[in-house]
Amino acid sequence: MQFLKLMLMVGVLGLGATHLLSHATSGKYAASSKSGFVPVVMPDGADFNEVLVIGPDCNTARGKRTRSLAAKLAEAGIPHRRTESIGFTNPSDIAGMMRLNEVMQQDAPIVLVRGQGKGNPSVEEVIALYRPSKR
Numbered sequence: 011m012q013f014l015k016l017m018l019m020v021g022v023l024g025l026g027a028t029h030l031l032s033h034a035t036s037g038k039y040a041a042s043s044k045s046g047f048v049p050v051v052m053p054d055g056a057d058f059n060e061v062l063v064i065g066p067d068c069n070t071a072r073g074k075r076t077r078s079l080a081a082k083l084a085e086a087g088i089p090h091r092r093t094e095s096i097g098f099t100n101p102s103d104i105a106g107m108m109r110l111n112e113v114m115q116q117d118a119p120i121v122l123v124r125g126q127g128k129g130n131p132s133v134e135e136v137i138a139l140y141r142p143s144k145r
Contacts, residue, residue, distance in 0.1 A: 045135040047126035050113055051106035053096035058124055061090040061140055065119035072118035075130065079119050082133040088140055 056062055061083055065076030076092065083090045101107050109127070114120055116129020123139045 045128070045131065045138065047123065047128045047131070047135070047139055048109050048113060049106060049125055050110035050122060050127035051098070051101050051103045052122060052125055054099055056096075056122065057089075057091070059089060061088055061136060062096075062122040063090055063092045063119050064096060064114075064122070065092070065094070067092075067094055075117075076119040079121070079131075079133055079136070083136065086133070086137055088137060 063080050066073045080090060080092050113127040113129055120129050121131050121136055126139060
């Protein structure tokens, strides 16, 4: 009987955690900027002072958008790095990882700026997040 109570409690806690984490990625618990960037976990090797542009290096529409955004960032003098993949050794922020996974499902290019991520943003949105206006 004790074992059944314990299993029931573990099940209820598991469902609660799953519910909370699913809402963390849906925006109910996650803050986002006006332009739609959401807080995410940054991958290994990411530099806080550069924009990370993730997308394919091919002639598809996604690849062309990735190259175009990178070129516009270069023209604007924004330090950036293009890559086709990212990696993690041991992330501890599960909610941030789930939000990043949601962002990675969006259309390319995926852009990560100082702990914020968005799929297929405009160059103006990226620049505004990288260089916030000083009012």
